[in-house]
Amino acid sequence: MQDFLTLKRSIEKILSIQCSNYKEDYIKRRILSRMRITGKENYGDYNSCLITSPEEQEALRNALTINVTKFWRDKDVFDMVKKDVLPEIIKRKQRIRIWSAGCATGEEPYTLAIIVYDLTRLKPDVQVTIFASDIDREAIRKAKEGIYDKRSLENLTESQIRRHFTLLDDGKYQVKQHLKDLIRFSIHDLMSGKAATNFLDVILCRNVTIYFTEEQKDELARVFHPALLRDGYYILGKTEFMGRKVEELYVPYNALQKIYQKKS
Numbered sequence: 705m706q707d708f709l710t711l712k713r714s715i716e717k718i719l720s721i722q723c724s725n726y727k728e729d730y731i732k733r734r735i736l737s738r739m740r741i742t743g744k745e746n747y748g749d750y751n752s753c754l755i756t757s758p759e760e761q762e763a764l765r766n767a768l769t770i771n772v773t774k775f776w777r778d779k780d781v782f783d784m785v786k787k788d789v790l791p792e793i794i795k796r797k798q799r800i801r802i803w804s805a806g807c808a809t810g811e812e813p814y815t816l817a818i819i820v821y822d823l824t825r826l827k828p829d830v831q832v833t834i835f836a837s838d839i840d841r842e843a844i845r846k847a848k849e850g851i852y853d854k855r856s857l858e859n860l861t862e863s864q865i866r867r868h869f870t871l872l873d874d875g876k877y878q879v880k881q882h883l884k885d886l887i888r889f890s891i892h893d894l895m896s897g898k899a900a901t902n903f904l905d906v907i908l909c910r911n912v913t914i915y916f917t918e919e920q921k922d923e924l925a926r927v928f929h930p931a932l933l934r935d936g937y938y939i940l941g942k943t944e945f946m947g948r949k950v951e952e953l954y955v956p957y958n959a960l961q962k963i964y965q966k967k968s
């Protein structure tokens with residue numbers, strides 16, 4: 705027990721990750737998985753390894769903030785963003801700001817950029833900025849680079865791939881500049897108590913808070929509320945829930961797709 709507490713203190717100090725904001729079970733499972741991989745039999749040995757090895761620090765950070773993601777993850781949600789949410793906003797304003805919070809390696813913001821590109825191609829007066837952030841520096845580096853293998857593009861049509869990606873010599877695909885120009889990537893910790901930006905029309909924070917404690921999830925919904933403009937949308941992951949204590953801040957727009965609107 706004492707060794708586990710010492711290890712948690714090292715994680716907080718070295719990785720600047722606040723363990724108390726994550727479910728304890730989750731932290732333990734991730735650490736045990738790294739202990740198996742590194743052949744360490746107890747928390748004490750793993751702690752020594754963590755303190756001395758920058759590679760293991762990076763590996764544990766990645767394990768704690770797993771960034772599994774996909775283009776068009778949950779098709780019906782993004783279809784609704786394309787058919788209803790964004791057209792409704794475009795009808796009433798010309799400067800639109802969207803935040804993909806916890807964007808991992810970029811598939812989510814690039815999906816949004818494809819949607820935005822299609823919706824605004826013939827509307828030169830409409831200007832959309834997509835802010836995309838993650839705590840994981842390496843994920844943001846990959847997102848900025850925008851290089852994916854063919855398998856990652858399986859949810860995109862051939863014509864979307866042709867229009868928005870360049871085929872590289874090694875068989876991978878790179879996002880074209882016209883999509884990159886729509887996105888501003890940054891490093892941001894969602895547990896910092898501050899939004900990465902404000903005056904937002906839409907915040908997507910999907911499949912990020914599943915490992916957060918209930919208090920931390922509620923806190924995030926409270927941080928997002930003032931960052932959203934009137935009637936702004938807050939989109940959660942399909943398996944995530946709006947906490948009881950914060951549900952008075954939002955009204956369901958489509959409860960099934962976990963799309964909410966700010967209550968003024």
Ligand SMILES: C[S@@+](CC[C@H](N)C(=O)[O-])C[C@H]1O[C@@H](n2cnc3c(N)ncnc32)[C@H](O)[C@@H]1O
Nearest residue numbers: 769770771772773806808839840893894910911
């Ligand atoms: C499973 S991915 C979700 C990616 C994308 N939103 C999606 O739905 O496909 C979760 C991401 O949340 C990020 N994350 C975890 N804790 C975070 C925190 N405190 N602040 C910012 N990002 C965080 C991870 O680094 C990871 O990239």
